[in-house]
Amino acid sequence: MRVFHMTEQSYPDAWDKHEGSLRVSLPNQLCDPKTAADLFHRYYDEWLLADELGLDIMINEHHATATCMCSTAAIPLAILARQTKRARLLVLGYPIANRPDPLRAAEELATIDVISRGRLEMGFVRGVPFEIPVANLNPVTLMNRFWEAHDFILKALTTHDAPFNWEGEFFHYRHVNVWPRPYQEPHPPVWITTSSRSNAREIARRGHSLATMGTGYAAKEVFETYREVTREMGRLEPDIGRFGYLGLLAVGSSEAEARRRGELVAGYVRTQNIVFPPYANPPGFVSVEDSARMMKLGGKRPPRTFTRDGRPISTITGSLQELIDAGIMFCGTPDQVHRQITDFSDAVGGFGNLFAMGQAAWLSHEDTVASMTLFAKEVLPRLQSYRVADSAAA
């Protein structure tokens, strides 16, 4: 199993100053650029440490929010492409359906792959609903735009003999000719995120790697659907390297220390839904049928997080133990965390990539470094040999 260190690069000082929305409408006067600079340097230092410790690196972006200051994933990727030595650099993700210019995306990705000498992994995401009001591209046609941007970017990264023309439903280009072309052949690996069976089918059909984020035990049906489609298509059984799971991570030398850190990291999921309700379900983001079901529940979504024995839990109000029971968080001593991760992975069918949110919310630099270091020394070597027979070389 490969483990990627991830932080959303939050700006926690503003978290208690929201008036019902940490996203979209939180004014940026609450962001002191001096504090932001310190935070960026600190988060990059933690990724440099990940590189030294044998961990890989995952970066994401969100917009207009204190929960994630990074609004342009290309920037930390570019910096880390130059400053790290060995870590894989996974962007998960690039919200390609929310960007008006996929050519620019292809150029950024190719450049980062070259600077890093072939260490980029490209995660394409639809994005969370709160991204829509800021991006302002039509949510109703979002997935059509997503797949067209996907098709375009891959063609742009793999066409080398001559410029090509593109006149699609959403994007128009005359002379597509990406310089430099990507370092990896034919292109950096592609990841796509989903928590639904229907999207898992689409991802499997295209043969990309599948990531699912904080899905808990529902990850099982997502991975299973991917395997089913792969079998239906007569392809080889996918190895577990095709699958990735994002969970929260806090390690300590004692259980008490781990839990203190875990409570701080859990601030991420506990504040995730502090958003003005209309931004949480833009029209067309979910199907008409799902939208009608949400209205029946007075605007709420049906519970989607369950413990292994099927007990629904709230990621907002649930206790640390409930988050652990639901596979949302891995937290404890190195032995406990190792067992939690492998038990969970076995229960959902096996995944070969753990995207570990090892820093979130108010977890300090010192705590982050201690937790990461302990994990890398005590847990990572054991995870690296987890089900190696099931995983091809990455």
Add this chain to the structure above:
Amino acid sequence: MIPASSGTGLPVAVNGIEIEVIRRGAGRPLLFLHPGIGIAPEAPVLDYLAEGVEVIAPSHPGFGHSQLPATMTHIDDLAYFYLDFLETFDLREVIVVGVSFGAWIAAEVAVKSTERISRLVLADAVGVKIGDRTSRDIADIFAMTDTQFAEMAYHDPRVGQRDTTALSEAELLTMARNREATARFGWIPYMHDPKLKDRLHRVRVPTLVLWGESDRIVTPKYGRAFCDALPDARFELIELAGHFPHIEQPETFARRVLSFAGEAGVPVTAVKRASA
């Protein structure tokens, strides 16, 4: 001919697209183009209107139970659909009445052709850009709660309050479908066509611009500016009504429409260009 109906929506096909149409009354044809929230067969305004004309009230493609071809993504697609609709059923001298989003469609139809239209009524219309680029002319209905929407859209917010947890599955599906279709055509540019204002000089029929006095989705000030951009239009307020005067004051709404429809027609000869 449009199949006769007892008043509830029946399917008809235009260019292979099946839509539901409510038909009521007899006389001159009046095409009622509903707002984004749709139109219910039991809406009293339909009966009041049907006292003087034949009311034809379709659900737009993508709304209610009407089909939506995947290629329909732009307000022009709806405008051309309704030009086809008028031709398919050979409707002539039609009074076209639109409310809100429906009034936007009506204006887009009229700038393309008024050949089959005798009069136009635009009520609490959206569709044109009036203010400067940092002014939001039309309140962002996708950035408000149901309660806020009711307060902005109705003179009496209680009229617009709904407890969605008490509605039937069929009603909720229609609501969700209407919301999605409204966004499909109106998300960006938000609820307007940047080209429309400079094309309004082509509306060559007398036009009545009706406005709910308490409308805060699009204010009467916006309505007057819309009216000023039309060659032969007059502006009238409806008291005790907001964005949906056909719901809050159905009788007054119908009376104003029928009275306007009955006025002697004066052909519009002067073609006034919108100011550059």
